[in-house]
Amino acid sequence: MVRAIxxxxxxxxxxxxxxxxxxxxxxxxxxxxxxxxxxxxxxxxERSVYLSSDRKTPxxxxxxxxxxxxxxxxxxxxxxxxxxxxxxxxxVGSGYFAVQRQNEVFYTRAGxxxxxxxxxxxxxxxxxxxxVNAQPIVFQHGYSIDEEGFVRDGAGNTVTRIAxxxxxxxxxxxxxxxxxxxxxxxxxxxxxxxxxRILSGHVELSNVNAVTEMVKMIELQRxxxxxxxxxxxxxxxxxxxxxxxxxxx
Amino acid sequence: xxxxxxxxxxxxxxxxxxxxxxxxxxxxxxxxxxxxxxxEFQDLVYQYYKNAxxxxxxxxxxxxxxxxxxxxxxxxxxRIFTIGNMEHTGNALDLAIAGDGFxxxxxxxxxxxxxxxxxxxxxxxxxxxxxxxxxxxxxxVVPNDAVAINVSPDGIVSAEMQDGTVQNLGTIVxxxxxxxxxxxxxxxxLYVQTVASGEPIEGTPNQxxxxxxxxxxxxxxxxxxxxEMVDMIIAQRAYELNARTIQTADDMLRTVSTLKR
Numbered sequence: 001m002v003r004a005i006x007x008x009x010x011x012x013x014x015x016x017x018x019x020x021x022x023x024x025x026x027x028x029x030x031x032x033x034x035x036x037x038x039x040x041x042x043x044x045x046e047r048s049v050y051l052s053s054d055r056k057t058p059x060x061x062x063x064x065x066x067x068x069x070x071x072x073x074x075x076x077x078x079x080x081x082x083x084x085x086x087x088x089x090x091x092v093g094s095g096y097f098a099v100q101r102q103n104e105v106f107y108t109r110a111g112x113x114x115x116x117x118x119x120x121x122x123x124x125x126x127x128x129x130x131x132v133n134a135q136p137i138v139f140q141h142g143y144s145i146d147e148e149g150f151v152r153d154g155a156g157n158t159v160t161r162i163a164x165x166x167x168x169x170x171x172x173x174x175x176x177x178x179x180x181x182x183x184x185x186x187x188x189x190x191x192x193x194x195x196x197r198i199l200s201g202h203v204e205l206s207n208v209n210a211v212t213e214m215v216k217m218i219e220l221q222r223x224x225x226x227x228x229x230x231x232x233x234x235x236x237x238x239x240x241x242x243x244x245x246x247x248x249x
Numbered sequence: 250x251x252x253x254x255x256x257x258x259x260x261x262x263x264x265x266x267x268x269x270x271x272x273x274x275x276x277x278x279x280x281x282x283x284x285x286x287x288x289e290f291q292d293l294v295y296q297y298y299k300n301a302x303x304x305x306x307x308x309x310x311x312x313x314x315x316x317x318x319x320x321x322x323x324x325x326x327x328r329i330f331t332i333g334n335m336e337h338t339g340n341a342l343d344l345a346i347a348g349d350g351f352x353x354x355x356x357x358x359x360x361x362x363x364x365x366x367x368x369x370x371x372x373x374x375x376x377x378x379x380x381x382x383x384x385x386x387x388x389x390v391v392p393n394d395a396v397a398i399n400v401s402p403d404g405i406v407s408a409e410m411q412d413g414t415v416q417n418l419g420t421i422v423x424x425x426x427x428x429x430x431x432x433x434x435x436x437x438x439l440y441v442q443t444v445a446s447g448e449p450i451e452g453t454p455n456q457x458x459x460x461x462x463x464x465x466x467x468x469x470x471x472x473x474x475x476x477e478m479v480d481m482i483i484a485q486r487a488y489e490l491n492a493r494t495i496q497t498a499d500d501m502l503r504t505v506s507t508l509k510r
Contacts, residue, residue, distance in 0.1 A: 016501065017317065021318075022253070023252070023256040023320070024292070027260030027320040028260075028292050029260070030487050034292055068315050070315060071314065071317070112289050112327070115427060116428060117428055124324035125324065141458045178293075178294075178324070179291045214493070217494065217497050225504055228504050228505075228508060232508065232510075
């Protein structure tokens with residue numbers, strides 16, 4: 001009984017989830033290195049439908065419900081902003097910087113780095129940027145960073161090279177928050193990237209497109225309202241059923 | 250309920266903070282040696298409803314998780330120490346540092362503060378002081394009968410006397426920090442050192458990477474008005490977007506409340 005009410009309610013819950021996801025994207029419209037979330041939905045509890053005359057001939061399936069299937073990351077590149085700050089590093093092409101917190105390594109595209117008092121290159125939370133030998137990088141006066149990630153001293157000698165890693169499936173990375181990612185079984189392990197450029201003096205902005213997120217929000221809101229009408233319509237039908245059809249005369 | 254309400258609220262708060270930063274930068278667009286601030290953001294923690302790799306009843310695993318983020322947070326306000334434009338003033342006691350370095354200034358409580366504001370004056374006792382009367386370190390005293398003061402690019406201050414002789418008055422020492430962005434601004438164009446900035450490294454102007462002293466020039470603010478205006482527009486629009494999210498969430502909740510009549 002009242003299956004349509006539950007189906008509609010599941011649809012409304014899916015819309016609420018979609019709004020939560022969109023809200024997070026819009027809140028991070030100005031977060032450097034942020035990658036937007038895309039939720040996908042799937043039909044749930046599909047059942048075969050039979051011809052009503054014999055109840056044996058299948059005529060297709062009918063899903064009873066809709067649920068959140070998965071959320072994945074859209075790894076597309078954000079726009080680059082020129083800042084003139086030499087420790088703002090942006091990766092053009094695929095790849096992630098590796099930063100270390102104690103024994104854990106996280107991956108990020110938020111390239112707004114700073115120096116700590118000991119001269120190490122760190123992110124806003126003090127996590128140290130790693131070089132190709134997985135060692136933190138000391139940045140001294142007169143140093144510069146070239147497009148291939150080589151850190152050079154004032155005389156042009158190579159000091160070290162910034163590590164840039166790529167993943168087989170970037171959209172399956174796990175978001176840790178604080179614009180950090182960690183690899184999962186599905187994303188594959190980090191491998192040295194080879195098709196990238198590092199632009200010093202630039203930051204990569206969020207890849208959230210405000211227009212599409214707004215459209216998505218309007219769409220889900222209207223969908224929510226329409227689905228609510230289904231609940232009301234079903235309820236009215238029952239009201240009619242109970243109050244009129246079942247009346248004994 | 251509805252995480253979106255709270256996520257959007259963090260977004261509005263973050264953009265409010267960005268506007269505060271932009272307005273302070275714009276207010277200091279003409280402040281000598283002012284260094285602009287930049288608000289930086291990070292996404293907040295994620296709530297995982299289902300982790301990737303969770304086994305399902307059908308003897309398979311879920312390839313990716315279901316998660317939702319909780320909005321945005323302010324991660325840092327970074328001070329950008331790029332060098333501002335040099336303005337020619339012709340005033341003998343206006344000194345600009347063309348490159349890295351800070352002047353050292355003695356505060357009234359005896360601590361040392363650091364500044365790039367080189368608009369110095371001479372007080373009644375002949376000492377070189379800032380506009381607020383704080384003395385330059387090491388202090389240089391200009392004799393009463395000096396007719397001209399000359400500061401060389403490497404910081405040597407000399408005075409030309411009435412009788413035509415030249416007297417050496419001392420040398421200006423500059424300091425540098427590993428992480429100048431870690432300095433704490435105390436207003437009046439002054440900074441003090443913190444744990445984050447590291448210890449001051451002393452040096453002679455025009456040597457070892459320190460900037461040369463340019464007499465008769467002042468370093469202007471490094472605020473770029475166009476960029477700040479663009480940031481202001483972005484902050485306003487992003488604020489509106491997040492306000493719109495709150496409105497949508499509210500509308501949806503109202504829809505729910507009309508389900509039962």
